Amino acid sequence: MKEGKLFVLSGPSGVGKGTVLKELLRQKKDIVFSVSATTRAPRPGEIHGRDYFFLKPEEFKKGIEENRYLEWAKVHNHLYGTPRDFVEKTIQSGNHIILDIDVQGAKQIKEKCPSGVFIFLAPPSLEELARRLDKRGTDSCGEKKTRLQNALREIEEKKGFNYVVVNDRLQKAVDQIRKIICQEEGSS
Ligand code: ADP
């Protein structure tokens, strides 16, 4: 059976990865979302198993020891990781999968899965990124500062990606990513 393709969507916190993906997955039902594990606390409305697997630090670390993550990284003071089994089984069963992960994780995946497709979602400007973090209203002042400081470093990494999409107008960014995925599916 033909294997599915692995897609990675990365970019700074607050750029709109979650929002873009939600809309993309609503429009395109033949791609599976990889639910990550994290040690950060759930935000209002987030559901364990749908948005993230919310784990205690000791549970997460046990997963590292048992090699249960395809990649993992410390992002903005919390641990995040991609459960390996789910990704491998999805691809082996011929389905496409998309990961929403930070640039450190994307680098690790690129080494392990060079045939993956790596998409960087960029903000129209740093000012707009700060506005979006404010608008989301889920992060403390300190968290927002960390996320903005990290954004500068993360944006420098965009050159390592196959595609860069600017999330200016939401629907335009979704359309661009959908087209990239359809094109890459066709070439697989
Ligand atoms: P990320 O998953 O990258 O951390 P989110 O999806 O949580 O980012 O989006 C951060 C904030 O930006 C949210 O309030 C979201 O509604 C808003 N947002 C996302 N995309 C756009 C856009 N194209 N234009 C304006 N606001 C946006």
Ligand code: 5GP
């Ligand atoms: P948030 O806390 O805003 O949901 O996510 C913070 C950052 O962690 C985002 O950049 C998101 O893409 C990233 N992230 C989410 N899941 C994973 C993962 O499994 N691995 C890595 N490396 N980063 C992740």
